[in-house]
Amino acid sequence: xxxxxxxxxxxxxxxxxxxxxxxxxxxxxxxxxxxxxxxxxxxxxxxxxxxxxxxxxxxxxxxxxxxxxxxxxxxxxxxxxxxxxxxxxxxxxxxxxxxxxxxxxxxxxxxxxxxxxxxxxxxxxxxxxxxxxxxxxxxxxxxxxxxxxxxxxxxxxxxxxxxxxxxxxxxxxxxxxxxxxxxxxxxxxxxxxxxxxxxxxxxxxxxxxxxxxxxxxxxxxxxxxxxxxxxxxxxxxxxxxxxxxxxxxxxxxxxxxxxxxxxxxxxxxxxxxxxxxxxxxxxxxxxxxxxxxxxxxxxxxxxxxxxxxxxxxxxxxxxxxxxxxxxxxxxxxxxxxxx
Amino acid sequence: xxxxxxxxxxxxxxxxxxxxxxxxxxxxxxxxxxxxxxxxxxxxxxxxxxxxxxxxxxxxxxxxxxxxxxxxxxxxxxxxxxxxxxxxxxxxxxxxxxxxxxxxxxxxxxxxxxxxxxxxxxxxxxxxxxxxxxxxxxxxxxxxxxxxxxxxxxxxxxxxxxxxxxxxxxxxxxxxxxxxxxxxxxxxxxxxxxxxxxxxxxxxxxxxxxxxxxxxxxxxxxxxxxxxxxxxxxxxxxxxxxxxxxxxxxxxxxxxxxxxxxxxxxxxxxxxxxxxxxxxxxxxxxxxxxxxxxxxxxxxxxxxxx
Numbered sequence: 001x002x003x004x005x006x007x008x009x010x011x012x013x014x015x016x017x018x019x020x021x022x023x024x025x026x027x028x029x030x031x032x033x034x035x036x037x038x039x040x041x042x043x044x045x046x047x048x049x050x051x052x053x054x055x056x057x058x059x060x061x062x063x064x065x066x067x068x069x070x071x072x073x074x075x076x077x078x079x080x081x082x083x084x085x086x087x088x089x090x091x092x093x094x095x096x097x098x099x100x101x102x103x104x105x106x107x108x109x110x111x112x113x114x115x116x117x118x119x120x121x122x123x124x125x126x127x128x129x130x131x132x133x134x135x136x137x138x139x140x141x142x143x144x145x146x147x148x149x150x151x152x153x154x155x156x157x158x159x160x161x162x163x164x165x166x167x168x169x170x171x172x173x174x175x176x177x178x179x180x181x182x183x184x185x186x187x188x189x190x191x192x193x194x195x196x197x198x199x200x201x202x203x204x205x206x207x208x209x210x211x212x213x214x215x216x217x218x219x220x221x222x223x224x225x226x227x228x229x230x231x232x233x234x235x236x237x238x239x240x241x242x243x244x245x246x247x248x249x250x251x252x253x254x255x256x257x258x259x260x261x262x263x264x265x266x267x268x269x270x271x272x273x274x275x276x277x278x279x280x281x282x283x284x285x286x287x288x289x290x291x292x293x294x295x296x297x298x299x300x301x302x303x304x305x306x307x308x309x310x311x312x313x314x315x316x317x318x319x320x321x322x323x324x325x326x327x328x329x330x331x332x333x334x335x336x337x338x339x
Numbered sequence: 340x341x342x343x344x345x346x347x348x349x350x351x352x353x354x355x356x357x358x359x360x361x362x363x364x365x366x367x368x369x370x371x372x373x374x375x376x377x378x379x380x381x382x383x384x385x386x387x388x389x390x391x392x393x394x395x396x397x398x399x400x401x402x403x404x405x406x407x408x409x410x411x412x413x414x415x416x417x418x419x420x421x422x423x424x425x426x427x428x429x430x431x432x433x434x435x436x437x438x439x440x441x442x443x444x445x446x447x448x449x450x451x452x453x454x455x456x457x458x459x460x461x462x463x464x465x466x467x468x469x470x471x472x473x474x475x476x477x478x479x480x481x482x483x484x485x486x487x488x489x490x491x492x493x494x495x496x497x498x499x500x501x502x503x504x505x506x507x508x509x510x511x512x513x514x515x516x517x518x519x520x521x522x523x524x525x526x527x528x529x530x531x532x533x534x535x536x537x538x539x540x541x542x543x544x545x546x547x548x549x550x551x552x553x554x555x556x557x558x559x560x561x562x563x564x565x566x567x568x569x570x571x572x573x574x575x576x577x578x579x580x581x582x583x584x585x586x587x588x589x590x591x592x593x594x595x596x597x598x599x600x601x602x603x604x605x606x607x608x609x610x611x612x613x614x615x616x617x618x619x620x621x622x623x624x625x626x627x628x629x630x631x632x633x634x635x636x637x638x639x640x641x642x643x644x645x
Contacts (some may be wrong), residue, residue: 058547082553090550097548102541106640107563117549152639168549 011068039219042229091121094169100161111149136167159190231288238314373418414614425614436583436595443519455530477524503592574630
């Protein structure tokens with residue numbers, strides 16, 4: 001296992017709907033070291049949330065992990081029963097979700113919802129659990145936590161609710177925190193605060209983080225490594241440095257071009273990626289991005305590219321990287337200099 | 340909370356006053372009166388009767404007199420049954436209706452809600468189909484059909500229970516089942532759909548992500564949230580079940596409130612109509628009040644008071 005906390009190998013997840021099998025994830029492999037922060041980036045429907053729910057084994061019916069391995073601390077989670085997963089969920093792997101407004105139960109106090117997890121996993125008594133809840137609220141920066149612990153979710157603002165969610169998630173000191181679009185539903189200033197908090201707590205609690213987002217700007221700050229997903233496949237994977245400054249996949253380049261930049265002095269246009277993601281009910285045989293790719297070749301539609309390693313830990317699935325591919329001038333990557 | 344209760348009590352009295360006023364004037368605006376018969380009464384007799392019951396007074400005076408009576412629970416004498424007072428009649432009929440209705444209400448709560456929960460937990464499996472079919476039948480088949488079938492099968496053919504009256508404990512089975520049938524089925528369907536909806540909520544996923552057992556997820560996190568629409572329906576339903584059903588009381592020959600109410604309308608028995616209507620309205624208003632209090636207990640987002 002060699003220090004790998006999570007090692008996902010050739011994961012296939014499908015939803016068996018009445019229309020047919022929707023192949024949401026089609027062979028995804030990535031890993032995560034202890035204490036590392038990994039960003040999974042992709043647009044809606046790319047399979048990033050399904051990946052995280054597969055790891056938690058919280059896929060809703062009719063979703064199912066079809067094949068593959070999810071090695072967590074050397075143990076495969078795929079064959080585990082729901083009962084076995086219950087002692088892992090919340091204790092060793094915790095998760096926070098996109099919308100803090102709806103992710104907390106409106107009829108129980110914040111304290112109650114934090115205490116629940118620690119009572120279950122750490123066997124604390126009620127009063128110990130309450131002290132723990134107050135401690136967690138302090139940790140995530142909720143003011144006057146002794147009073148706030150008895151508040152109901154509707155008495156918290158959106159940002160505070162996400163802080164409370166983080167408090168719940170980290171209450172049992174999990175080895176892995178999966179944050180599924182934790183800032184998408186929040187306004188920009190609160191977004192920055194929550195990201196700052198995640199970054200700070202990552203080191204304090206020494207937990208590894210998988211940060212799932214459609215916003216490259218969000219991962220840039222927190223994550224050391226980035227996985228770019230599209231159409232249920234990984235397009236590119238590498239260190240944050242590589243992915244931002246030397247993207248090798250046209251999809252990553254497209255994503256970067258569509259981020260607004262405020263730090264550059266020159267004017268520049270935001271360039272959207274035209275088209276829509278592929279239909280995963282009938283996934284394309286070739287590269288899923290081929291129909292939207294400005295550099296697409298005939299081979300791209302016919303056959304899915306394999307991964308080409310461009311340098312240590314940086315790989316991308318694109319035919320352009322094949323030695324036989326014609327050399328094209330690609331432009332992408334974040335412009336350096338002004339920052 | 341105390342302030343809220345006082346405010347609500349005041350508004351309840353005002354609501355009731357509206358009900359009294361509207362019923363009173365509607366009733367008097369319908370042509371004919373309590374003493375209109377196919378064979379007209381002699382002029383002199385009619386005159387004397389109208390005089391006796393103050394029906395010759397101007398309408399506003401009758402209204403004011405009536406209101407004064409209501410305040411001290413004096414609903415006047417029955418017009419169609421000489422010598423009988425409305426309040427006595429209500430006091431006689433209500434406990435009987437309430438006894439049958441109370442059992443029926445318990446059936447609704449004890450079987451309707453669990454049936455809905457089971458149905459939701461086994462969504463699209465055998466128990467769900469069974470509950471859904473029974474509940475659809477229960478909603479679709481009118482209570483008088485249930486009552487008649489019950490009498491035919493259990494009283495007439497099998498002889499297990501008496502066909503009428505409330506002499507034995509067994510006698511309660513038929514009326515209670517017939518009375519509860521519709522609401523029980525409706526509550527089952529309501530709890531099912533409400534629970535299914537709640538189970539899709541994000542906070543249920545959060546609860547699962549915490550590693551809670553499915554039992555805790557359902558009975559702690561989902562159930563309380565799913566009860567709100569059920570309670571909303573329950574309040575007025577219990578009020579109407581407790582005050583009796585004319586059809587069922589007629590079929591099983593039970594001398595309850597429902598029978599009293601419908602017969603009084605047929606007889607144009609002004610005081611009896613007023614009395615039973617006010618009683619029913621007051622009861623319904625009170626039950627809605629209870630429902631609102633229950634909301635405040637279940638859902639902290641609903642603030643009672645100030």
